[in-house]
Structure formats: C-alpha cells, structure tokens
Amino acid sequence: MPAISLGLWHNFGNVDNFETGRSMIRTAFDAGITHFDLANNYGPPPGSAEENFGIILKSDFSAHRDELIISTKAGYYMWDGPYGDWGSRKYLLASLDQSLTRMGLDYVDIFYSHRPDPDTPLEETVGALDTAVKQGKALYAGISNYPAEKTKAASEILKRLGTPCLIHQPKYSMFERWVEQDLLNVLEEEGIGCIAFSPLAQGLLTDRYLSGIPKDSRASKPYGFLQKSQITTEKLNTARKLDKIASGRNQSLAQLAIAWLLKDKRVTSVLVGTSTVDQLHNNLGALQNLLFDKTELRQIDLILKG
Numbered sequence: 271m272p273a274i275s276l277g278l279w280h281n282f283g284n285v286d287n288f289e290t291g292r293s294m295i296r297t298a299f300d301a302g303i304t305h306f307d308l309a310n311n312y313g314p315p316p317g318s319a320e321e322n323f324g325i326i327l328k329s330d331f332s333a334h335r336d337e338l339i340i341s342t343k344a345g346y347y348m349w350d351g352p353y354g355d356w357g358s359r360k361y362l363l364a365s366l367d368q369s370l371t372r373m374g375l376d377y378v379d380i381f382y383s384h385r386p387d388p389d390t391p392l393e394e395t396v397g398a399l400d401t402a403v404k405q406g407k408a409l410y411a412g413i414s415n416y417p418a419e420k421t422k423a424a425s426e427i428l429k430r431l432g433t434p435c436l437i438h439q440p441k442y443s444m445f446e447r448w449v450e451q452d453l454l455n456v457l458e459e460e461g462i463g464c465i466a467f468s469p470l471a472q473g474l475l476t477d478r479y480l481s482g483i484p485k486d487s488r489a490s491k492p493y494g495f496l497q498k499s500q501i502t503t504e505k506l507n508t509a510r511k512l513d514k515i516a517s518g519r520n521q522s523l524a525q526l527a528i529a530w531l532l533k534d535k536r537v538t539s540v541l542v543g544t545s546t547v548d549q550l551h552n553n554l555g556a557l558q559n560l561l562f563d564k565t566e567l568r569q570i571d572l573i574l575k576g
Contacts, residue, residue, distance in 0.1 A: 271339060273532055273557060275305035275465060276550070277543035278323055283313035290546065292326050297547050299331070301554050307439075307465075307541055308373075309343040309384060310365045316348055317372055324373035338379075342369045343414060345384025357387030357395035366402055380436060381408035385415040396424045400431040410436035414467075418452040425460040435462050437538065442466035444475055444512065444527055444574055445505065454536045463538035466531050470542070474501065475527040480510055504576070511573045515566065519559055528556035530570065
C-alpha cells in the first residue's frame with residue numbers, strides 16, 4: 271500500500287465535484303497512488319461517492335483494476351430500519367452487496383467494519399467480515415474507529431476464523447493523538463497495519479485557517495465535520511507555530527503534518543481527502559522529506575503539548 275492513499279469521501283458525492291474528482295483520481299494514479307478509500311454512506315446522498323467512483327473506474331481505469339486497492343466500509347447509518355446501521359451481520363453483508371453494485375465491481379480489496387457496535391456481539395460483526403472474504407467479495411478484512419481493547423479482541427477472533435485483520439483505520443493527526451496511548455502498540459503486536467484518516471484535522475493543519483476562516487471554507491458552512499467552534503484560538507496558535515517549523519523544513523504545514531505521521535513505522539499509510547488537484551499535489555510533496563532530527567521532534571512535541 272502506498273504511503274499516501276486517496277480518500278473519496280463526502281466531497282466526492284456531489285455531482286458538481288464529479289470532474290474534479292475524476293481529475294484527482296487520474297492525478298493520484300499517475301503519481302503512484304493506487305489505494306482509493308470509500309464507504310457506503312459517503313455522499314451526499316449516501317452511496318453517491320461509490321456511484322461516481324464506479325463510473326470513473328469503468329471509463330478510465332477498467333484496464334487497471336488489478337493495479338488498484340479499492341476499499342469500502344459499512345457501519346454508519348445507511349437506510350431506515352433495524353438493519354441499516356451499526357454492525358449486524360445482515361447489515362454488513364447487505365451493504366457490501368450494494369456497494370459492489372454501485373461501483374460495478376465483483377469484489378473490493380478491503381472491506382471494513384466502520385465502527386464497533388455496542389449492541390451486536392463482536393463475533394457477529396467480524397464474522398461477517400470473514401464471510402465476505404470467504405465469499406470472494408473482499409480480499410481482506412479491516413476495522414475502523416475501534417479502540418485498542420476491541421481491536422485486539424477482533425484480531426484474535428479473525429485469526430481463529432482464518433481471516434487475519436489486515437488494517438485498522440483510526441482518526442490520527444497532530445491534534446488527535448489517542449492512538450498513541452495503546453492502539454499503535456496493539457497493531458504492532460497483532461501485525462495489523464495502520465492507515466490514518468483526517469491527518470490534517472479537517473484542514474486545521476493546513477494554511478487554510480492561519481489567518482481566519484475563509485468564506486468558502488468547510489468551517490464557514492453550517493454542515494460538515496469542521497465547525498467554527500472547533501477553530502479555537504489555542505489551535506490556531508499551535509498551527510501557526512507548527513507552520514514555522516514546516517517553513518524551516520521547506521514544507522507546507524500540510525506536508526509537515528503528513529510527514530510527522532509517516533515517521534512512525536507502525537503507520538502504513540495516510541489517507542488524504544483533497545478537494546482540488548492542487549491540494550493533492552501539495553500533500554504528495556510531503557514524501558520529499560520524511561526525516562526529522564531530534565531537535566525538530568522535540569520542538570514539535572513541546573508545541574503540541576502547549
């Protein structure tokens with residue numbers, strides 16, 4: 271799996287973004303990115319990101335399917351009723367069939383349980399992943415947003431079933447470091463890869479907000495994952511200090527944030543979800559300098575600890 275992967279997330283479902291999405295996928299592939307990450311509910315509306323990707327896959331990449339790693343997930347709300355959310359066997363396997371139809375695929379490379387379900391036995395949830403692999407509808411099983419204890423338990427169950435857990439997709443960035451407490455150690459012990467999503471903290475770890483909230487930014491909208499209330503003075507001050515470190519390394523703040531994650535050998539790949547080709551090029555620039563000296567790491571750690 272390449273060090274940088276492309277997330278085709280909620281910004282990819284909108285029809286207005288279709289041609290931009292096509293350009294990003296082409297640019298990513300030409301730059302060596304072969305992993306494209308989706309989920310059943312990405313849109314809006316839910317499912318439209320997979321539909322758009324399926325159209326582009328057929329028109330532009332049908333001859334390259336065996337060069338691509340395509341992943342999807344199920345675990346968040348998708349349809350009304352008791353089996354359209356969370357982690358039941360019925361939901362996961364029905365959702366996978368729907369995802370394959372939307373993308374026009376016979377199989378995905380990785381199928382994830384998108385989040386743990388507090389009301390469904392873990393054996394049932396990960397057993398559905400095992401079934402998907404044994405049916406040939408997925409090549410590998412993955413989990414996302416699982417805490418360390420449940421990750422270890424899920425891994426042990428999957429090993430017994432004969433379908434080892436390939437990868438975990440947690441939210442991880444300079445501003446979101448919960449995985450460092452124990453999850454990364456569990457992944458290393460279990461031989462599970464780590465692919466970090468939201469590495470730029472929804473744009474806070476870019477130059478986008480260093481001078482305030484632009485009118486056309488995510489945070490300026492009443493919906494979405496980044497809200498004005500999250501852009502605190504403290505975080506902006508931290509981002510500005512990190513930006514100075516980045517400048518000293520001839521990097522953008524985004525490149526620094528990505529490189530900082532990839533410095534850890536336990537991090538297999540970083541998922542970027544860009545909205546423009548220029549942003550993608552900028553993110554890819556992180557790969558030009560992944561080395562940190564002890565002084566830089568000490569300075570960064572002091573900044574992040576405040």
